[in-house]
Amino acid sequence: MKLNNNPKEALLADLGKCRACRFCVDVCPTYQASQGVEALSSFGRLQIIRHLLTGQLELDDSLSYALYSCLLCRRCENMCKSKGQAIEICEVIQRGRAYLAPAYAKEVAQNA
Amino acid sequence: MALSGKRIKKDLARFLGEKNVFDDKPTTLVYAKDVMPYELEERNIPYAVARPADALQVSQVLKYANQHQIPVHTHGSGTSLVGLARPKARGIVLDTAAMQSLEVYPERGYFEVGAGKHLAKLRAALAPYKALLPIFPGSEPVATIGGGISVNTSAHAVDSALGKPGDYVLGLEVVLPTGEILETGTESLRRPAGVELTRLLVGGEGLLGVITKVRMRLVPAPDTANIVAYYDKSEEILATVMDMYARGLVPPMFFEYLDEAACKIGYEAVGLAPPTGAVAMMTIHSDTPEGCQAKAERFLAFLQERNPLSAEIMKDDQKWAKVWSSRAEAGNYVYRRGTTFGSEITPRVDKLLDAFADTREFILNLDNKASAQFISFGHIGAPTIHGYAFWPTKDIPSETKKALTLELRNKSEAINAKYGGCGGEWGLTAQRADFLKLRYGPDYYQALVNLKKAFDPHNILNRGNLEGWL
Numbered sequence: 416m417k418l419n420n421n422p423k424e425a426l427l428a429d430l431g432k433c434r435a436c437r438f439c440v441d442v443c444p445t446y447q448a449s450q451g452v453e454a455l456s457s458f459g460r461l462q463i464i465r466h467l468l469t470g471q472l473e474l475d476d477s478l479s480y481a482l483y484s485c486l487l488c489r490r491c492e493n494m495c496k497s498k499g500q501a502i503e504i505c506e507v508i509q510r511g512r513a514y515l516a517p518a519y520a521k522e523v524a525q526n527a
Numbered sequence: 528m529a530l531s532g533k534r535i536k537k538d539l540a541r542f543l544g545e546k547n548v549f550d551d552k553p554t555t556l557v558y559a560k561d562v563m564p565y566e567l568e569e570r571n572i573p574y575a576v577a578r579p580a581d582a583l584q585v586s587q588v589l590k591y592a593n594q595h596q597i598p599v600h601t602h603g604s605g606t607s608l609v610g611l612a613r614p615k616a617r618g619i620v621l622d623t624a625a626m627q628s629l630e631v632y633p634e635r636g637y638f639e640v641g642a643g644k645h646l647a648k649l650r651a652a653l654a655p656y657k658a659l660l661p662i663f664p665g666s667e668p669v670a671t672i673g674g675g676i677s678v679n680t681s682a683h684a685v686d687s688a689l690g691k692p693g694d695y696v697l698g699l700e701v702v703l704p705t706g707e708i709l710e711t712g713t714e715s716l717r718r719p720a721g722v723e724l725t726r727l728l729v730g731g732e733g734l735l736g737v738i739t740k741v742r743m744r745l746v747p748a749p750d751t752a753n754i755v756a757y758y759d760k761s762e763e764i765l766a767t768v769m770d771m772y773a774r775g776l777v778p779p780m781f782f783e784y785l786d787e788a789a790c791k792i793g794y795e796a797v798g799l800a801p802p803t804g805a806v807a808m809m810t811i812h813s814d815t816p817e818g819c820q821a822k823a824e825r826f827l828a829f830l831q832e833r834n835p836l837s838a839e840i841m842k843d844d845q846k847w848a849k850v851w852s853s854r855a856e857a858g859n860y861v862y863r864r865g866t867t868f869g870s871e872i873t874p875r876v877d878k879l880l881d882a883f884a885d886t887r888e889f890i891l892n893l894d895n896k897a898s899a900q901f902i903s904f905g906h907i908g909a910p911t912i913h914g915y916a917f918w919p920t921k922d923i924p925s926e927t928k929k930a931l932t933l934e935l936r937n938k939s940e941a942i943n944a945k946y947g948g949c950g951g952e953w954g955l956t957a958q959r960a961d962f963l964k965l966r967y968g969p970d971y972y973q974a975l976v977n978l979k980k981a982f983d984p985h986n987i988l989n990r991g992n993l994e995g996w997l
Contacts, residue, residue, distance in 0.1 A: 431921050434562065436562065436606065436666065438666070450625065451627075451643070452624075453554075453557050453558060466553070471556065477551075477552070
């Protein structure tokens with residue numbers, strides 16, 4: 416667990432480690448399956464979660480785009496550990512799910 | 528630009544199909560983001576991302592963009608370290624990822640490859656043909672051949688040993704900004720001797736056209752031998768490089784160094800005991816193992832004349848792999864520990880020591896943030912010095928990051944201009960318009976602007992890069 420008790424701040428701190436080197440892009444199976452759409456790569460997910468947290472993006476369909484298309488296979492983490500910033504990318508994505516999903520559920524319920 | 532993003536998507540989908548155009552904000556934000564450490568502005572975020580499959584579709588996109596005067600920013604993998612990849616004017620991002628073709632013709636002595644092929648995949652595909660791909664960026668896992676040729680960077684290699692990638696390009700398929708599809712160059716291994724567009728488009732940084740396919744020589748991969756040498760101080764390595772060129776020795780294909788701080792970090796990262804000083808690594812190449820050994824022994828004798836702490840030809844491949852990977856890891860681990868801002872210093876080779884001293888001096892005395900640590904490494908045989916400012920924190924405001932990026936850029940440009948260099952790895956436009964004027968004068972810069980206008984009358988392609996917009 417992270418020492419920072421504020422989950423949003425802790426997430427933003429971890430997302431801030433990403434240098435945008437994009438080394439994790441090509442190893443992502445959903446990037447491959449989409450024939451090279453960067454929004455469907457680990458790099459893309461980290462960017463989208465960050466923009467959701469900062470309010471640059473709204474919830475709606477970005478949530479499924481960014482969070483639930485990830486297979487949690489951790490190939491990106493191996494790449495990030497060996498050639499990047501050693502971010503536990505899949506864990507960050509899971510924490511993004513945990514933090515953002517209740518707000519999304521509430522929004523859906525209000526609009527129902 | 529009177530059209531809405533939705534209209535642009537609808538129009539582009541007629542050429543490319545629905546699945547190859549995106550106008551949703553998550554996707555457009557992802558393609559806008561690059562390595563530059565400061566936040567995106569609205570103008571950086573494209574209306575749409577288009578993924579054409581071939582030159583014909585690129586042509587359709589560019590004709591449409593010209594008709595409506597919409598900026599188009601070409602995207603390989605977005606790995607430029609100097610801002611080439613960030614769109615500067617809101618428009619269409621043209622992603623080359625769908626152009627993945629590869630045909631290898633050993634009997635003709637060349638291969639043809641789509642612009643979107645990642646270098647690591649291309650290198651792997653060429654391995655059965657024992658061919659050398661003469662481009663060696665740190666971003667190899669994801670950087671594209673189209674991007675490498677557009678910048679004409681050999682990256683970490685020593686140009687005076689291997690040349691630039693453009694020296695191996697036989698021809699291009701390229702789409703002009705106004706939509707015309709051209710084939711340049713030759714299918715012969717005898718390259719054209721006179722006026723020829725390939726030379727303008729290679730290294731054109733996407734200002735003059737979109738490269739969609741590259742025809743490149745199959746270069747026989749050489750045998751190699753590796754040398755590692757340890758020194759008290761980085762300056763001794765720089766002096767060795769100066770002496771190597773002064774004596775007219777054949778330079779190694781790679782000649783890297785890590786300074787006293789960088790080699791400690793790099794060696795620890797790969798599990799080696801950190802040296803007490805600085806380290807140099809060299810890769811000697813020849814067409815036979817015996818030739819390599821003889822060349823390596825001659826080069827080692829040269830190194831030993833200059834009294835390093837130690838120097839040896841590496842016999843243990845696994846140990847060499849660790850030593851070699853410490854270069855890349857030094858950069859990664861420094862960044863893991865905080866924040867870095869880099870420079871690319873490429874002086875006249877007899878001025879290496881002066882340029883190194885000036886670089887250290889300015890990095891230790893930056894105006895926009897005090898107390899930087901100086902760390903340097905680089906492709907010193909090329910010669911390239913990467914001088915880095917480092918702070919052990921991630922907590923630097925975006926505006927300060929932007930100011931530091933600009934300050935490092937301006938001060939490294941001043942050193943390059945002072946010592947007759949111009950860079951050679953990272954590209955010459957995007958943030959660098961002022962350097963072009965400083966180094967070559969206003970007439971030179973105006974000639975580039977005129978050239979751009981001749982190819983791209985509406986300034987559609989990569990708008991803002993030649994202008995030097997951040």
